[in-house]
Amino acid sequence: MSAPTHVNSYYADSANDKVLRPKLSGEQRFDVCVIGAGFTGISTALSLAEKGKKVVVLEGSRIGFGASGRNGGQIVNSFNRDIDYITQQYGEEIGQKMAAMAFSGQALIRQRVERYGIECDLKSGNIFAACNAKQFEGLKAKKALWEAHGHEGLTLLSATGIQDHIGTERYVGGLLDKHGGHIQPLNLVLGQARAFESLGGVIYEDSKVIRIEHGKPIKAITADGVVIANTLVVAGNAYVFGLLPDVEKKAMPCGTQVIATEPLSEALQKQLLPTDHCVEDGNYLLDYYRLSADGRLIYGGGTTYGAREPAKIEAIIGRKMLKTYPMLKDVKIDFAWTGNFLLTMMRMPQVGQIGDNLYYAQGYSGHGVTNSHLMGEILADAIEGDRSRFDVFASMPQYPFPGGRFLRVPYTAMGAMYYSLRDKLGI
Template structure:
């Protein structure tokens, strides 16, 4: 039987730790069993281990196999829906509590990188790039909103000043967030996994969970073994199927694609991104890009609904890259891959508890790097009896996609096409 492998990505090729953890066999006992070794699962496990809990993590494939090891690597603050939207739709009290958490994920990532000396090419600062005047106006409003909630490391970039950061004439202006940043995401999750193991935690790869059995304690059954645990956390996000059907129908897997160039000459790197910040534009179907630690351009974008993998990623993303940077037309693409993230109806993370011992978190809707780290800490606190932040998320309604599995893909694709047209028209 062949061992599970990562997607053929730049991240997998440059991973600091390529060791395969053992498969679970026989029966194990622990305080908490976490299903999924991505950002949410490992963040939860590490936070629990820091509290002295005995935790076992089960992963069907490899650590960081899903979105955690395939994303754009951008540390972007707040949620897919910002503080003003949350306040409008959920009320002032929830809005104020969510505002206190909007920038906590980025802070936690930096704290762990420093505490555990994780080598993941951390660089500081991200830029939201406006493609038209309407988007630039929205960035002005975002700056005022975030500053009203205590985030003061922001700079509005004019059409002229943004070119000091991005070697492209595509943009009307932008917003620089110095509390944002970028990392090699697979190395970030692997570094935290190693820290978790150093604290006595256990990780089993190639250990797909087949079913959960209710009880006190609960039972998690894999293909070759089982774990008896007082508490269970389901943290597989877009890569968990069939364990919690009622939860899974509330979110939809979506695919995004990434390409990575060959290493670029230093002069070309400085032409592309002179300040070495990561960038995402303000379109509904956005482009995002940054320079890697070894000087490659990592460029992502596009969305396929229902987690369909496109056959030719480079043909989808290559033209997007060349629209932004036409002078890269002769640059070789070394890697191209796709990965799935999980979209929710309200574009907000979904967090909850089933019975007395089973917890779940899912659906970061494109803001998973920061939100998943935050959610791990929140789940850990809730399991340890501190439920204030957990209760805020859990109190928000979680709607299923209309039409169930058969119709949610076309409905959402139609909506995406509408917003894509709005992006092009600048309305």
């Protein structure tokens, strides 16, 4: 049987570390076993290793195989639902506690990149781009909200001011966050994996967990081995199936599509994104894009509910790219790929504990780069006895999607169509 590989993407092609870790075999014992070698799992494992714990990570495929190694590579602050919504929905106390964490993920990423010398093409600055007047008013409110909670480095951009950063006339304004940014995401997770291993951590790839045996200790069982641990963390996000069925009922895998052009001339790069910030627009089904370190335009957008993989990714996303940048009509597309993220009904991370020694975190609903890093630190703290931040997330109830397993996809898709129509009408 052939060894697992990453999907064919620009990130896999430019990965710094292509070494396949061994497969788990036999029986092994650790303090903590983490299922999933994406951002959440590796962040948790690294945080625990820094605390002196003996930790193993079991990955069913390759490090960063899922959303962590396929996403748009954008460092975006806060959560899918912003601080005002959280406060309104869950109360002032939870709102304040969540606000204190809303900007921590990006800081943790930067700290680790510096501490461990991770080469992941980190660049600062992300822009929220408004497609209509309503979205621009929303960005004004976001700036006031974030500044009220101590987040600095925000600049409101007018319709003409945004053209200093983005070479298109699509937008009526924007908001620049200098504490956002972008990275090569697969290299970020691979760099942290190497840091974890340098501290004595162990990673097994091609080691899909097929069963959990609850108890003290707890067991994670693969086809060829078993890990016996004091504590287990499930961090597979959209790529874990059947291990926690009651948890999985309250989330839905969704797909997003990305393309990468051929390397562009320096003059064309300056025409597209003069300040080299990444961009996401304000639509419900948003577009997001940025320049890679070698001068490609990486452009993503759209959502397929239920993790269906659409045909003709290049055509679907290429149309979106040309709407923003018609001057790219003759540019070659070198890579096109898709990947799944996990959506929750409340659009907030799904975090909890089962029994005394199983923890899980997933469902970042499109804001996974920063939130998954933060969550790894939070899970590690909880395992070590500091539950202050973990309990904030765990206290927020999660609900199943309407319609159950079979109707959740069409119901959600209909809702998306409604909000997309509102975006087009600017209402």
